[in-house]
């Protein structure tokens with residue numbers, strides 16, 4: 001029995017190590033994208049409404065140029081400064097156009113998470129945000145994504161290295177007790193580097209909203 005268990009454990013270990021090596025050696029997201037592209041091209045070939053010029057190909061942050069990163073960052077900074085378009089009666093906390101997206105997500109949190117429409121809702125939400133960057137902030141690119149499996153150390157990755165082509169650096173080290181949402185520790189302070197270090201956040205933790213309806 002013990003011998004059988006050991007063999008099983010060894011097999012499981014080898015299988016997971018093998019899967020891990022596949023995921024690490026190949027870019028799993030890139031691979032999926034490459035394989036899916038043939039299906040997209042086939043659909044475009046037979047469609048009169050879905051044409052190649054409308055195709056938006058999203059790329060991983062590490063795969064886009066410094067100029068593309070800066071164009072995206074400029075568009076996000078633009079949307080954080082543009083005024084809200086939502087009803088101030090219904091959404092008094094939304095001050096900027098960026099806040100509009102946060103507010104809509106907060107208001108719908110209980111019906112779009114842990115539900116069957118999770119993927120479709122967030123897919124459309126991402127499309128709407130990407131479209132707002134393009135039509136309201138002059139952005140010509142697509143919404144970049146983060147393939148977090150590529151980077152063993154986030155702090156040195158192109159996404160979070162704190163450079164002017166990153167989304168931010170590490171937060172300041174602040175010794176704090178648990179507030180019920182984040183554990184006690186030495187971190188979690190304001191972002192001190194990168195293009196968004198001075199970004200003002202107008203809407204807070206969704207946990208307060210959840211507590212209100214409980």
Ligand SMILES: [Cu+2]
Pocket residue numbers: 105112113122
């Ligand atoms: Cu969500």
